[in-house]
Amino acid sequence: MRKYGIVDTTFSRIDMGNIAIKTIKKEDLDSEVIRYTVPGIKDTPVAAKKLIEKGCDGVITLGWVGKTMLDKYSYLAASIGLITVQILTSKHIIDVTIHEDEADDIDKLKEIAIDRVVKHSKNLVKLIRDGENSLTPFAGKGLRQGYKDAGPID
Template identity: 75%
Template sequence: MRKYGIADTTFSRVDMGKIAYKIIRDEDDEAEIIRYTVPGIKDLPVAAKRLIDEGCDGVITLGWVGKTMLDKYSYLATSIGLIIVQILTSKHVIDVTIHEDEADSEEKLKEIAIDRTSKHARNLVKLVKEGKNALTKYAGKGLRQGFRDAGEID
């Protein structure tokens, strides 16, 4: 049985963990899913590591970053931590982060959060179920999460 981890935060303004859970369940009806909610983004690396230590084949982390420079530095530290977790465990940790300054309205931020979470949850399932070549057919297509695809350049 495949096992997926979802690490999300109480700081997020959209329940992205609920969205990821539904997508993973829809894409892999045999999956075991463990959700671990932490206060903020800097707590995500240890949550991801603990989920992997509990046997998860891959983890999706769901964070929300404020608009200040301090928030951006916190995200940078988180990103480095998540990369280290991936290197130490040889497991995918798909980082889904929403930045408050990506949109001018709360409605648009919510759209971005739903789209980015949904697409990356599907990416995680493909990588866990099908392995390292699961996304190869999409290489060079200019696919984006959260916004319209950029498209490929011929």
């Protein structure tokens, strides 16, 4: 049985963790999902590491970044932390982040968030269940998470 970790935050404005759980369970029927909710994005690296130490094969982190420069610096710090955990553990951590300034309209922001969580949850399942070359057929396709696919240039 494959084990997936989900880290989400109380700062998020929608329940991205629940969306990820439903998507992963639908995509991989032979899976266990462990959820760990933390206050904000700077707390996600240690939570991801703890889930990997509990036997998770991979983790998806779900963060929400405010509009201020301080929020953006906090995201940068969290991102560096998540990359470090990946290097130290040799496990995939899919960092899914919604930036509050991606859309002025709250409904559009929610749509972006849902699309991004669903698509990246599916990516995590492919990497864990199907192996390291499972995304290779999609290379160069201009796929986007949160937005309409851009498509390939050639």
